[in-house]
Amino acid sequence: MIQVRDLTKHYSHHGRRVAALERVSLRIDEGTIFGIIGRSGAGKSTLIRCLNLLERPDSGEVRIGDDALTAYSERQLQQRRQRIGMVFQHFNLLRSRTVAANVRFPLELAGELDAAQMDARVDELLALVGLQDHQHKRPAQLSGGQKQRVGIARALANRPDVLLCDEATSALDPETTDSILALLADINRQLRLTIVLITHDMRVIRQLCDEVAVLDHGRVVEQGRVIDVLLQPQHAVTQSLLAETGLVQGALQGQWRERIGTPVLKLTFVGEPALQPVLDKVGREAGLRVNLLAGTLSEIKATPFGQLLAGVVASDVAVSALPDIFAREGVRCEVL
């Protein structure tokens, strides 16, 4: 488990103090894919760099398992960092080395394996990321997605217990992003590796992460299971980041609601109810006439979910009774 407690970091910039992190606390369970999202300047890079102490916080604590990293000397940290993998936005590969030699590099630094063992480990890693056929190429001969695969293989070389990803897909096109996210999900499943990533892209959180923390001006303003945060976002920053993903929230404010002239329901279906004709069933029971206004059926990680906005007139029950009736069918209903 990773525990971050009251992490605070200020910079001074032209004599002005900038608060990059303000008492940030997180708890990340082993084997979780944990996303940290925020707008530019929110403090994401500072936070991820504090997790492996590349950046020293002003105060607060970082623990990985039993290791209190914030109490470690620089020498102890150098040792410990070998088991904290890091993947970078711009790959940071060594241009003069081949693919295989880039992946081999951290093994050489660690100095624990002999040459044959290193070769075997490199083969294993290249197979894991699907680059066996490219091992003799240099980075300049690879696509962006292939370069990131090399970056991931290199980060896994010393069998880390944590993988930190710093905007790992931000330099990639959408299709390549999908394939890298699928690879990270695969690695998480196969190796039970804890992954912490920072991103400004809610789609990355939605496709890959189990848990999320939303950063704003150096503070965690919201955190929880991705499915809960995405479907019931509480903070304005989360809502605005979500508005870019095509989920229904935030739609239909003010004047539209007035123009429809009936109560409007927001229905949220998660898991099995998303695949059932719940609206039809409740509609018959409550004598509903429904005016569908907007809807989504999609997935958060592997969980299906749906959201509907509908104007309703109910002839057999009071509209205020509908949330309880829908709740019996496993569907969350809010009367807007």
Ligand SMILES: Nc1ncnc2c1ncn2[C@@H]1O[C@H](COP(=O)(O)OP(=O)(O)OP(=O)(O)O)[C@@H](O)[C@H]1O
């Ligand atoms: N070395 C530095 N010196 C001074 N201020 C800094 C330094 N690094 C970061 N900051 C400031 O700290 C705040 C948080 O920056 P940080 O880079 O962590 O945010 P971010 O969320 O990663 O942003 P981005 O997505 O743009 O990279 C910003 O106001 C930034 O200007």
